Amino acid sequence: MLRVALRPNVWTSVGFAALAAILLAFLAATYAALGTDRAAAGRDLEAIGPAFSFILPLPERLDTNAGYVAWFGYGQLSLTFAFWGVLAGTYVARGEEERGLADMWLSAGTPRWRLLVAHVGAFVVGVSAALAAGGLACLAVAWATGEPIAVGALAGQSAGILALTVAFFSLGLVVGQLVPTRRGALGIGALVLVALFLTNSLSRQWDALSGARWISPFAYYDRVHGLVPGLAFGTASLVVLVLIAIGGISLALLTFLSRDIGATLGRRGMPGAPRRLPATNPLLRSQILATLYDQRVGLFIWCLAMAWQSFFVTRMAGPFLRALALVEPGDPTGAQLRVVSGVGHGTPFEGFVGFEWFGGLAGLALAGFAITQVARWSGDDTEGRLEALLSAPMPRTRVVIERALALGVGAVLLIAASHAGITAGAIVNDSVLDGGRLAVAGLMLLPIAAVFGGIGAAASAWRPRVTVALLAAIALVSFMIPFTVPVIHGPEWLNHLSVFDLYGTPLADGFTPWRFGLLGGVSLLGFGVALFAMLRRDIGR
Amino acid sequence: MGGDAILTQSLTKDYGGGKGLFDLTLSVHDGEVFGYLGPNGAGKTTTIRLLMSLIRPTRGAATVFGLDTVRRSVDVKRVVGYLPGELAQFGGLRGDEIVGSFAALRPDVDRAFVGQLSERLDLDLGRRYREYSRGNKQKLGIVLAFMHRPRLLILDEPTGGLDPLNQQTFYALVRETRERGATVFLSSHVLSEVEAVCDRVGIIREGKLVKVADLDELNELHQRRIEVQFAGEPPLAALRAIRNVDQLVANGSLVRCVIRGDAGAFVRALGGAHVVALTSEEPSLEESFLAYYRSDAPV
Numbered sequence A: 001m002l003r004v005a006l007r008p009n010v011w012t013s014v015g016f017a018a019l020a021a022i023l024l025a026f027l028a029a030t031y032a033a034l035g036t037d038r039a040a041a042g043r044d045l046e047a048i049g050p051a052f053s054f055i056l057p058l059p060e061r062l063d064t065n066a067g068y069v070a071w072f073g074y075g076q077l078s079l080t081f082a083f084w085g086v087l088a089g090t091y092v093a094r095g096e097e098e099r100g101l102a103d104m105w106l107s108a109g110t111p112r113w114r115l116l117v118a119h120v121g122a123f124v125v126g127v128s129a130a131l132a133a134g135g136l137a138c139l140a141v142a143w144a145t146g147e148p149i150a151v152g153a154l155a156g157q158s159a160g161i162l163a164l165t166v167a168f169f170s171l172g173l174v175v176g177q178l179v180p181t182r183r184g185a186l187g188i189g190a191l192v193l194v195a196l197f198l199t200n201s202l203s204r205q206w207d208a209l210s211g212a213r214w215i216s217p218f219a220y221y222d223r224v225h226g227l228v229p230g231l232a233f234g235t236a237s238l239v240v241l242v243l244i245a246i247g248g249i250s251l252a253l254l255t256f257l258s259r260d261i262g263a264t265l266g267r268r269g270m271p272g273a274p275r276r277l278p279a280t281n282p283l284l285r286s287q288i289l290a291t292l293y294d295q296r297v298g299l300f301i302w303c304l305a306m307a308w309q310s311f312f313v314t315r316m317a318g319p320f321l322r323a324l325a326l327v328e329p330g331d332p333t334g335a336q337l338r339v340v341s342g343v344g345h346g347t348p349f350e351g352f353v354g355f356e357w358f359g360g361l362a363g364l365a366l367a368g369f370a371i372t373q374v375a376r377w378s379g380d381d382t383e384g385r386l387e388a389l390l391s392a393p394m395p396r397t398r399v400v401i402e403r404a405l406a407l408g409v410g411a412v413l414l415i416a417a418s419h420a421g422i423t424a425g426a427i428v429n430d431s432v433l434d435g436g437r438l439a440v441a442g443l444m445l446l447p448i449a450a451v452f453g454g455i456g457a458a459a460s461a462w463r464p465r466v467t468v469a470l471l472a473a474i475a476l477v478s479f480m481i482p483f484t485v486p487v488i489h490g491p492e493w494l495n496h497l498s499v500f501d502l503y504g505t506p507l508a509d510g511f512t513p514w515r516f517g518l519l520g521g522v523s524l525l526g527f528g529v530a531l532f533a534m535l536r537r538d539i540g541r
Numbered sequence B: 001m002g003g004d005a006i007l008t009q010s011l012t013k014d015y016g017g018g019k020g021l022f023d024l025t026l027s028v029h030d031g032e033v034f035g036y037l038g039p040n041g042a043g044k045t046t047t048i049r050l051l052m053s054l055i056r057p058t059r060g061a062a063t064v065f066g067l068d069t070v071r072r073s074v075d076v077k078r079v080v081g082y083l084p085g086e087l088a089q090f091g092g093l094r095g096d097e098i099v100g101s102f103a104a105l106r107p108d109v110d111r112a113f114v115g116q117l118s119e120r121l122d123l124d125l126g127r128r129y130r131e132y133s134r135g136n137k138q139k140l141g142i143v144l145a146f147m148h149r150p151r152l153l154i155l156d157e158p159t160g161g162l163d164p165l166n167q168q169t170f171y172a173l174v175r176e177t178r179e180r181g182a183t184v185f186l187s188s189h190v191l192s193e194v195e196a197v198c199d200r201v202g203i204i205r206e207g208k209l210v211k212v213a214d215l216d217e218l219n220e221l222h223q224r225r226i227e228v229q230f231a232g233e234p235p236l237a238a239l240r241a242i243r244n245v246d247q248l249v250a251n252g253s254l255v256r257c258v259i260r261g262d263a264g265a266f267v268r269a270l271g272g273a274h275v276v277a278l279t280s281e282e283p284s285l286e287e288s289f290l291a292y293y294r295s296d297a298p299v
Helices: A001-034 A038-052 A067-098 A101-107 A112-144 A151-178 A180-203 A207-215 A217-222 A235-258 A287-294 A294-326 A331-341 A348-380 A385-390 A395-427 A437-445 A446-461 A464-487 A494-497 A500-504 A513-536 B044-051 B073-078 B095-103 B112-120 B134-146 B164-179 B191-197 B235-240 B264-269 B285-292
Strands: B005-017 B019-029 B033-037 B059-064 B079-083 B154-158 B183-188 B200-205 B208-212 B223-230 B245-251 B254-260 B275-281
Touching: A001 A067, A001 A112, A001 A464, A038 A067, A038 A294, A067 A101, A067 A112, A067 A151, A067 A180, A067 A217, A067 A235, A112 A151, A112 A235, A112 B073, A151 A180, A151 A217, A151 A235, A151 B264, A180 A207, A180 A217, A180 A294, A180 B275, A217 A235, A287 A395, A294 A348, A294 A395, A294 B208, A348 A385, A348 A437, A348 A446, A348 A464, A348 A500, A395 A437, A395 A446, A395 A513, A437 A446, A446 A464, A446 A500, A446 A513, A464 A500, A464 B154, A494 A500, A500 A513, B005 B044, B005 B183, B019 B044, B019 B183, B019 B200, B019 B208, B033 B164, B033 B191, B044 B059, B044 B154, B044 B183, B073 B079, B073 B154, B079 B134, B095 B112, B095 B134, B112 B134, B112 B275, B134 B154, B134 B164, B154 B275, B164 B183, B164 B191, B183 B191, B235 B254, B235 B264
Parallel strands: B033 B183, B033 B200, B079 B154, B154 B183
Antiparallel strands: B005 B019, B005 B059, B200 B208, B223 B254, B223 B275, B245 B254
């Protein structure tokens, strides 16, 4: 049973292992490039670090490689792995039932408790493997650069993140018992995760929240201190995390034993009178709007995330720039931080928001949104929706054009949400951004989404299974290039290999026709190829 | 009325390795219900997907009401209602939202008629697609195919997943469709279903059309496995003399045989004997095919 339960975890584990390995190895390598004066570098980073406390733990011992990796590496991974926990927990609790797999295993004579315990075991194995891969990559790079990290310390930090991830896995399991659909369970689980994360992270700066910090598993993870030199290992905090995980799993098990398969624990109301007529929702009259309506929950979460993240980056600009101003002009760490935070493009505030948000995270988010749309287009083909659509009097060309337009409308909604976050962040910072250039910066994000949509539309006509992985790789590499090249002192032309480099710095420098034209050209080429392929290819499963 | 609703000329889709559809030349007359029979993997769905222009022919051509199915595919789909063999996954959308969304693509959908269809099929459009049972998903597919009262219905194994009551409702809908002058092309691998509603039948095997026949001729294909337990000596000589009785085997007072087509002569031959028990079983279409067209026989 454990072997069967491992199957759905394999590729996710490989993905998270790759993510952890790349991130931790990259950080271990970049720390070595910070300069020889470790004490000065640590002091500079610790001065700037609190500006990131909305998302990262407070920095400690950044004069050591282990402290740096614990703060910037495992700090980021904690949220990512916790989300993996919710994702996997809701899949086990609800996704397997929606696919009919729970019916199959239970009807084959597997007891319910064994099914759930096997899934828990498989998930623990998957997470442990991913953390081990990340830890080994980090150890190897740290050893190669002459900044070794103690294996035991790394194992302690990994144990903390494992316990945190399993705690959120148990949250996903519990929510899945109470919500009838996987999508709904994932949405609620993700909202609870974000609320618990913010309760802990915001309490680092706002004392009003410190009294509620104990409810967040992230607070206990912060106190594990496995990797930070000189700090005692937080055994008690680790035990609390393990108890939360065991409690959650036990509760989920009790609920799973009590309820009907396919139903939630609570009784459902009597069904109302059957509905016989077609819906009159005006959004369904346009295929573009119908596509967005079908994704309304996901789109809302995307917009919320964009608004929050843009607010966070804009809000962070003030304290970060103030701390950076205190770093001596000749300091090599400060110089690198100025380059990777966009200082020098317009005013420092414009430069920071333009580089960190528009040139980095917003571009990556728009690319991510486009990739989800491409995955959906592939799904339309394999799940029969495209066949259903083309059995109506609808030209094939219209399908491609409407997909592109739906992607555009979705991207505009995300950009609008981002603008709302930036405006709020600027108000909090008491800063002002030029409205015209802000609009241009937003407009220039559209071709980023279109480039990924165009390449995806073209590639998915031939190889739908690998398209999403290909696009994700392009996005990740493009995102990493502008941050990596200055650190490794790479040649300038390397930057131009990034899609996001083509975006430029419109918030500081305004509209650049050639950049817009180039991105637009690649998009048009992609959708043109997709159009040609759509007219010629066979449809269907 | 009159003329051909569907006309194919050497229509071929070659997937390689002997798989696909080969040189299909067929006409389906306007106003008839045409059954397209064949075992699994014979090429029924390939034919239908070619007619719907979802896949491109390797060679040959097809027309629907004189319109080329490739060049005029949008015009063809204006007059066609289509039920696929495997329904699409619409996830969390409700039934009424799916119908509303597809109705928006056609100007001629009568909301009241949709109401009548879902009422007759006892389909609740207020539920989410993922909550539908297989039968309810099939009913939704039927509503989507019938809702604009098309001139031609192309239905791929339309009764899969339907319970016997809803199968009867579906047969009634097909008969009403024919009565208003429309054409129905339906594929099936169930002989009795085809007999219930069709005027003519095409039989396909291994990608090739092997027979087009009226319903009466289909009787030749129709066979039953019979097992008779006699109280005494079976009337073997009388039974062996019947022209359409095959594979007759006697084991004491127990007789097994296969009857092709009309069972009247067989029943008359039993007239004087004391029959203790009699069972009759309809074999699968595959078995009928194996009996009627030996698999190694040239097509």
